[in-house]
Amino acid sequence: MTNKNELDNDEALQERLKEIKNQKGIIGYILRSSNSAAVDLKDPQKIIDYAVLSSAVLDLSNNMTEKLQVGEVEKAVVESDETKLLSIKLGNNHLSIFMEQSVDHNKLCKELK
Numbered sequence: 001m002t003n004k005n006e007l008d009n010d011e012a013l014q015e016r017l018k019e020i021k022n023q024k025g026i027i028g029y030i031l032r033s034s035n036s037a038a039v040d041l042k043d044p045q046k047i048i049d050y051a052v053l054s055s056a057v058l059d060l061s062n063n064m065t066e067k068l069q070v071g072e073v074e075k076a077v078v079e080s081d082e083t084k085l086l087s088i089k090l091g092n093n094h095l096s097i098f099m100e101q102s103v104d105h106n107k108l109c110k111e112l113k
Helices: 004-021 044-068 105-112
Strands: 026-032 037-041 075-079 083-090 093-100
Touching: 004 026, 004 037, 004 093, 004 105, 026 044, 037 044, 044 075, 044 083, 044 093, 083 105, 093 105
Parallel strands: none
Antiparallel strands: 026 037, 026 093, 075 083, 083 093
């Protein structure tokens, strides 16, 4: 059962994500909880591609930390020449933010805490 604090936190997170989504260089995000997902991408035709990448990064990081016995991954960054993905755990949610290479992902992390 969801309590009021969880609802307030979810609403606050949704508001922060709206602000982040409007920042220059942000391509979009995928927010997943145990029972739902929210997707907001500038190019909706690539939803499946972004979802597969997001899921692969989460699965790989979980598998590696289990094998190495180093604890849970709180955040991961995957970079290409032009874009990058910030994968971050926020409470019971998993957030993937897709952005241009020039965006400061550390600043985004601070904005989300």
